Amino acid sequence: MENKDTKVLSFWVSPYGLRVVWALKLKGVEYEYIEEDIFNKSNLLLQMNPVHKKVPVLIHHHKPICESLAIMEYIDETWTQYPLMPQEPHQRALTRFWSSFADEKVAHAAVNAMMFSGDEKKNNAENAKEAMEKIEELIKGKKFFGGENIGYLDLVLGWISYFLPVMEEAGNFHIIDPLKFPAISSWKKNFLDHPIIKDTPPPRDKTLHYLQSLIIDFASKSSGQ
Structure with missing residues (x-):
């Protein structure tokens, strides 16, 4: 297009x-x-x-x-067709709040958990898990954060469905346990099964190789080599 x-x-x-x-x-x-x-x-x-x-x-x-x-x-x-944000002002404000929360608390901690080692890796992974516990409560009982349809917050959190598992593998850490986060795990499947979404994430192997190269480069620079 x-x-x-x-x-x-x-x-x-x-x-x-x-x-x-x-x-x-x-x-x-x-x-x-x-x-x-x-x-x-x-x-x-x-x-x-x-x-x-x-x-x-x-x-x-x-x-x-x-x-x-x-x-x-x-x-x-x-483009007003297929509204992404809620129409009610309070719900719109909440959507903005949770979007900022997800980027500042979940994404930031996950990236650090992937890149660092030792206690920094462990602490950042724990911080990400704590933030994800709040996201879990938010999605409970719903198909999408936007209700029955994908909305703004679903798109903000969409990286969790396909990108976070590759980050976890590349950085040897773990955040999403399906037993601890059943609502998020169900949402991930619903999100990736959506016809608009399912064919768009980048190839997993290529993504994994890219992230591994970033980690190696970061470790080399951090050690002063």
């Missing part, structure tokens, strides 16, 4: 970029996807996101929008 008025700059393994792609696909919006090499950033990316210089970036009518959470809200407000 290509639309010269709507472009997405992203990187094949970026879970933040995939959120944006999912949002556009759910709404049936055509777009042009532009793959970025984050290790050799294009002039277009540097021009469109001069502050953070990172993906994803949505370009709509030549105007850039940066940061995945802001991009998804922009998409939801611009």
Whole structure:
């Protein structure tokens, strides 16, 4: 699907970029996807996101929008079909709260658990588990965080369904125990079975190799080699 008025700059393994792609696909919006090499950033990316210089970036009518959470809200407000955010103001505020919580508490701790070793790995894994316990309570009794349909928070947490298991394998740690997190485990299956979602995650083997190379590189730099 290509639309010269709507472009997405992203990187094949970026879970933040995939959120944006999912949002556009759910709404049936055509777009042009532009793959970025984050290790050799294009002039277009540097021009469109001069502050953070990172993906994803949505370009709509030549105007850039940066940061995945802001991009998804922009998409939801611009294309009103298939609403992603709740309509009621309090529920919208809660969705924003839990989205920030998930990125700050779960994603950050999971990345650290993958990259570090020893006590830092253990402590970050425990922090991620504690945060996931709150997410577990949030999804109990529901098919999706958005109810019967995938919503904004589902897209924010979507990386947990396919990316976190690969992170766990690459970094030799474990967060999601199906016995401890049955509601999240059920949600993961529902999410990945959705026709819009199921064929979009990057190849597992390629992702695993990429993450393992990041860990090796990080360990080498940390040791001063």
